[in-house]
Amino acid sequence: MRVHLINPSEVSFGTAVITPRWLYVLAAATPATFGDPCLVDETLEAVDPDQIQPGDIVGIGIHTANALRGYKIGTMARARGAYVVFGGIHATLYPNESHELGGAHVVVKGDGDVVWAKVLSDCSQGTPLHVYEGGRIEASEFLPARWDLVPRKSYMWASVQTVRGCPKHCSFCSVWRTDGQRPRQRGSDAVIEEIVQLRRLGFRFIALADDNFYPVTLTDISLAEAQHNTHRVNELKAIRAERFALMARLAQLPPDTIFFTQITMEAAEDTDFLDAMNAAHIKGALVGVESVTPAGLKDVYKEFNASGADLVEQLRTFRRHGVYVLGSFIFGLPSDRPETFQATALAAAQAEVAFAQFVTLTPYPGTVDFNRWEKDLGASPIQIGGVPITRRWLIPQGLRPKLYWTHPTMSAEEIRKNTQDVWDTFYSLKSVWLRSRFIKSMRARLAFVLISKIYRQMYADTGISTDSARVSRSAQWVRWLAKPCQRLFAAPEMPHLKLPEVWSASTSAKETSCELAN
Ligand code: SF4
Numbered sequence: 001m002r003v004h005l006i007n008p009s010e011v012s013f014g015t016a017v018i019t020p021r022w023l024y025v026l027a028a029a030t031p032a033t034f035g036d037p038c039l040v041d042e043t044l045e046a047v048d049p050d051q052i053q054p055g056d057i058v059g060i061g062i063h064t065a066n067a068l069r070g071y072k073i074g075t076m077a078r079a080r081g082a083y084v085v086f087g088g089i090h091a092t093l094y095p096n097e098s099h100e101l102g103g104a105h106v107v108v109k110g111d112g113d114v115v116w117a118k119v120l121s122d123c124s125q126g127t128p129l130h131v132y133e134g135g136r137i138e139a140s141e142f143l144p145a146r147w148d149l150v151p152r153k154s155y156m157w158a159s160v161q162t163v164r165g166c167p168k169h170c171s172f173c174s175v176w177r178t179d180g181q182r183p184r185q186r187g188s189d190a191v192i193e194e195i196v197q198l199r200r201l202g203f204r205f206i207a208l209a210d211d212n213f214y215p216v217t218l219t220d221i222s223l224a225e226a227q228h229n230t231h232r233v234n235e236l237k238a239i240r241a242e243r244f245a246l247m248a249r250l251a252q253l254p255p256d257t258i259f260f261t262q263i264t265m266e267a268a269e270d271t272d273f274l275d276a277m278n279a280a281h282i283k284g285a286l287v288g289v290e291s292v293t294p295a296g297l298k299d300v301y302k303e304f305n306a307s308g309a310d311l312v313e314q315l316r317t318f319r320r321h322g323v324y325v326l327g328s329f330i331f332g333l334p335s336d337r338p339e340t341f342q343a344t345a346l347a348a349a350q351a352e353v354a355f356a357q358f359v360t361l362t363p364y365p366g367t368v369d370f371n372r373w374e375k376d377l378g379a380s381p382i383q384i385g386g387v388p389i390t391r392r393w394l395i396p397q398g399l400r401p402k403l404y405w406t407h408p409t410m411s412a413e414e415i416r417k418n419t420q421d422v423w424d425t426f427y428s429l430k431s432v433w434l435r436s437r438f439i440k441s442m443r444a445r446l447a448f449v450l451i452s453k454i455y456r457q458m459y460a461d462t463g464i465s466t467d468s469a470r471v472s473r474s475a476q477w478v479r480w481l482a483k484p485c486q487r488l489f490a491a492p493e494m495p496h497l498k499l500p501e502v503w504s505a506s507t508s509a510k511e512t513s514c515e516l517a518n
Contacts, residue, residue: 001124003034004051004058004082008069009042010397014154015482016043017454018207021159022061022088022112024145029116034124036149044154047073054081057123059116060102061088064365067393071102078103083123087112087134089178090393093365095131101394110134113143139164139184144194147201156451156482156489157260158203160194162186162246166212167220168264170288171301172330174366175211183215185239188246189502195250196499199257204491208261213285214273216240217266243273250280252500256491260284260326265305268314271321278322284354285318286326292347295335301368315351324438327353331422332361332415334408341418345425354435355452357459358422360403360415363392373404427456447488454481 005027007020023039030037037059040047052058058077062070067090074084086098087108098104106119106128115134122128142161150158163185166175198206216236224232250259259282267273267285277285291297294307306314318325329344348356363370374381374390381388387395392404403412425431432452439445 001034002053002056003030003037003120004056004077005037005039006047006058006060006070006073007041007043008060008062008066008073010066010069012042012045013479013482014044015479015486016041016155017458017482018157018209019150019155019159020061021145021161021209024147024149025143026059026061026087026112026116027146027149028143029113030120031117034120036146039149041154042069044151049076049080052077052080052082056082057085057120058082059085059087062086062090062098063088064090064393067094067097068397071098074098074102074104076103078105083128085119085123085128089174089366092178093174097394099130106130106132108132108134111137113137114141136165136180136184139186142184142186142190144190147194147197150201152201152203153486153490155203156486157205157207158198159207159209160191160198161209162191163210163213163215165215167215168212168304169301169368170290171299171368172290172361172364174364177366179211183212183239185215185242188242188249191246192249192500195253196497199253199491200494200497202491202493204254204256205258205260205489208259208282210261213243213261213263213277213282214267214270216243217264218270219266244276247276247280247282249500249502250282251276253281254494254497255281257281258283260286262286262288265289265311265314268306268317271317274318274321274323282323284324284326286328287315287318287353289315289327290330291333291335292329292344293335293340296330296333296340299333299335300330312347312351315353319352319354324354325351326355326357327351329356329358330361331358331419332403332405332407332410334405336407336415337409338414338418341422345422348426349431352435354438354448355455356426357455358419358426360419361405363404423456427452429453443488447485450481450485450488454485457481 005023007023020041023041027037027039038051060070060074070086074086078084083105084103085106085108086102086104091098091107092109095107095109098107106123108115108119109131111134114137115132119128119132163183165180165183167181167183169176195206216239221233221236224236259280261282263285265287289311290300290302290305292307292311297303297305297307315325315327327348329348331341363373377390381390383389384395384401385399389404392400402416407415432449436445436448439448
């Protein structure tokens with residue numbers, strides 16, 4: 001009996017940008033008695049069915065975008081006599097679908113870190129349950145990943161998680177509803193050990209794959225203080241202090257280490273935090289800008305974001321403090337008008353974001369937007385290829401619409417075309433080269449240009465293009481560029497790298513500055 005863990009993907013590039021962390025975490029959760037699991041990331045290469053034998057256990061992790069491919073793999077694995085187990089956000093939201101369409105014997109809902117060993121044990125005894133509730137485990141139970149199993153030369157970035165959950169409640173996002181609004185933050189010891197292991201292996205680019213790296217704002221602390229809620233104030237300050245503790249230790253890593261994370265724009269209020277990020281080599285962050293207008297922010301329940309000139313200033317603050325921004329913008333919001341596209345492109349340029357993504361408003365299961373959309377469509381939504389549009393991920397890839405909302409003033413094609421134009425403008429070679437001016441070394445500048453072009457091909461053409469020839473040219477292009485790009489990202493192994501020293505709260509200037517800021 002062998003355990004297989006499979007990350008489904010319709011497209012394989014041979015080299016991937018980022019490690020799918022869940023594969024290596026569930027590998028760690030697999031008891032030694034089962035041996036090392038066979039890990040398959042289909043963004044590298046497609047699964048080989050001949051490797052799956054009767055009695056094997058096949059774990060498949062799905063999110064909405066790769067659910068259909070996951071179901072094909074599950075059906076194949078079950079036909080070959082394996083036990084099929086589904087997990088991940090999509091399986092948590094739609095467990096019956098995995099059973100009905102994916103050949104699942106088992107669905108694991110919620111976090112898999114702890115419950116996985118029980119699933120394997122039950123399958124090995126021939127008594128698996130239909131559904132296991134993994135729930136939301138505490139941060140102290142998060143498992144460190146088995147990085148000893150990673151094919152080092154196949155990935156540009158490794159991924160480590162430091163916090164799960166986000167206190168916000170954006171209408172298009174499922175994180176706060178699936179991972180919860182209470183930040184579950186790992187202690188710095190556990191995080192730093194994984195990071196040092198990765199650096200020893202030769203990864204110097206590491207994504208901190210967090211829902212929100214800034215889980216406590218200064219405003220949160222001030223509000224709790226105004227309410228004289230001492231317990232809450234202490235709790236929030238402890239979370240904040242742990243962030244600084246982690247960053248102080250990351251700062252001791254070799255200077256060429258680079259981290260990237262995901263954070264809310266509110267962090268611009270907290271320049272101590274940004275300075276600590278810079279010192280900790282956290283040089284880049286995805287910031288959900290979403291819209292450049294107050295009406296657009298209202299559309300997505302994200303009024304805590306700035307707009308207009310304040311927005312530009314806040315994003316520039318990140319850059320002034322050494323944190324380069326990947327700005328994420330949404331098009332197709334009800335308040336958007338034709339002029340919104342150019343205004344957004346201009347704001348992105350003025351704000352000096354290093355990278356940007358321009359996505360069209362899409363209803364994701366588990367979100368407020370999705371529920372509203374599904375309700376609006378009523379009991380008999382239109383069908384495409386025999387599939388109701390409210391189960392859009394089951395529609396064959398080539399037939400899927402590019403947009404799902406009826407906009408009050410613009411046609412779907414108008415939104416799609418304008419979105420594509422903004423991508424094309426932002427990622428023209430001239431614009432990318434100009435944006436790379438802040439980088440001193442030619443090698444690093446070249447890496448910036450390459451990753452910009454790969455990013456654009458991977459996410460723009462495969463996402464919004466309606467031209468299948470263009471999509472396939474893009475995939476080809478990425479395959480061709482990814483290998484040399486991976487070499488630019490690699491670093492020599494550092495087998496003797498020591499763990500950074502433990503940071504002492506009593507000697508921290510940062511805690512003092514937090515007090516002053518309040
Ligand atoms: S979009 Fe970002 S800030 Fe909003 S709920 Fe999701 S993770 Fe939190």
